[in-house]
């Protein structure tokens with residue numbers, strides 16, 4: 001995690017909760033490697049429940065997560081982020097591809113094979129209201145992983161749970177209270193304490209703050225940040241909003257319709273996004289500094305909804321909503337390539353990089369109408385349609401240019 005926006009929550013040192021089952025990874029070592037990962041949910045119809053198609057929720061993705069880093073994963077609703085999170089934590093069985101954890105193929109491990117790994121890989125869920133059992137006390141909820149894994153922490157479960165509550169900024173005296181007695185932000189802290197109980201190596205947080213009040217979001221993000229520094233955690237943080245992952249990610253993967261379309265280190269992605277979809281997402285990120293919110297700010301609005309993952313568009317899946325789409329985009333899937341060190345993209349006509357199909361110049365008719373560029377800001381005039389969205393400077397591109 002980066003040092004931006006760091007909070008000051010003091011985090012007591014973590015003690016051992018039993019012998020580690022796998023080696024501690026060296027910082028920077030590849031902890032998780034995902035290759036060709038797919039999840040197709042079958043659609044069944046009729047009396048015989050024959051398969052009539054499939055929802056291609058995740059459709060061939062590759063990435064690595066290194067020990068100690070935070071990988072942010074962003075994309076619109078329905079693009080497969082949660083499915084990806086549940087595949088890498090092995091809560092879902094993939095249709096194809098492999099998941100390796102610390103060099104070990106865990107793709108098809110059964111319940112028994114996964115049990116030791118459950119300690120190392122934990123998930124924080126989106127909704128702190130439904131992910132905590134309302135009939136259990138906080139002590140029971142946070143202590144559950146010890147019972148499930150048959151781990152006896154030094155000093156007993158109660159003492160360890162109280163320590164964990166303190167670590168996440170809750171009062172250890174509230175051990176016997178129930179979830180309804182806590183606010184949304186406090187409940188998410190309880191979920192975090194539960195995820196940390198067994199000292200995991202990898203934490204996958206699926207939209208950890210999207211159900212929370214905006215005023216509380218930064219506190220929870222800062223807590224995750226502090227915990228990472230103190231406990232040497234590795235995160236995959238899923239969000240639909242780039243502004244959430246912006247301050248905490250070392251690298252960011254942008255997903256669209258089951259694919260990763262761009263993967264880059266945070267600075268490169270913000271300073272010069274390459275995929276038109278990334279650029280559109282970034283132009284929608286609110287500008288935090290009111291002095292920069294001038295009438296000149298422009299936003300790229302993608303028209304239409306994300307197409308169905310049951311029958312995604314041919315070629316580049318984004319071509320139906322892209323202002324740069326040409327004939328090759330509808331015909332040929334772009335290869336995911338590293339166009340600049342640390343920045344990979346799957347696009348025939350990337351922004352801020354050399355055109356990958358320079359001979360193909362005739363825009364698809366749909367491309368002309370695919371987006372609108374609207375002016376935003378307090379003195380902004382009514383929406384104006386500008387012919388070339390590539391000319392829109394996202395807030396970060398503008399800041400990078402001004403620097």
Ligand SMILES: Nc1ncnc2c1ncn2[C@@H]1O[C@H](COP(=O)(O)OP(=O)(O)OP(=O)(O)O)[C@@H](O)[C@H]1O
Nearest residue numbers: 041055057076077078079080081082083084240309
């Ligand atoms: N169990 C399931 N059976 C069938 N389809 C599913 C299932 N789970 C998810 N899907 C579909 O897979 C696609 C991807 O869903 P997923 O929840 O992974 O997306 P997402 O990017 O996390 O969206 P959101 O932010 O709304 O959660 C969606 O079209 C969804 O309807």
